[in-house]
Amino acid sequence: MHNYHFVVASQSFLFNQEPIEEILRERTNYYKNSNKEIDFWFVLNSSFSDDLKKSMKLNIPDKPLAAIVSLDKQFIQWLKLRIVFVQTGTFSSKSLFLPESI
Template identity: 65%
Template sequence: MYNYHFAVASQGFFLDQEPIEEILRERTNYYKSSNKEIDFWFILNPYFYHTLENSLNNNNINKSIAAIISLDKDFIKWLKLRVSFVHIGSFQSNSVFIPENN
């Protein structure tokens, strides 16, 4: 069982209001320089939204959401401090998350 941690917000917030691209680029460069395998993903309209819908109580989250998913709980906690207007949480899966190549 894999434990995934996430930060979720509206797509507009992540893409227009916060420097998410810069944050993820810096994190990627750090991982490459440390020879670490990438363990985070930026996802539009994540599949687990419906399970979150009740816990979010529809607070400022519309149907166009985005999430940063990671195996690293501390990274998501840091992200919450850096980008405060996100909802964080976790879920478990029997399989490793593999994003589709578009």
């Protein structure tokens, strides 16, 4: 069983008010320099967002949603502190998370 952690916010917020591209680029470079396998995904998949809405009480006014999903709980906690206006959560799955929108 894989445990996944995520932050979720409106796409508008992440794209227009936060330097999300820079944050993820820096994280990707850190993983490459450390010879670590990438264990996070930026998800724009609407069906994933719909599943989140059904399973959690999300208080996000703008639609559509975007999420950053990771196996690394500390990374998600750091993102919550860095971005602030996001919601966090966890879910488990028997298979590796590979959304179509990557």
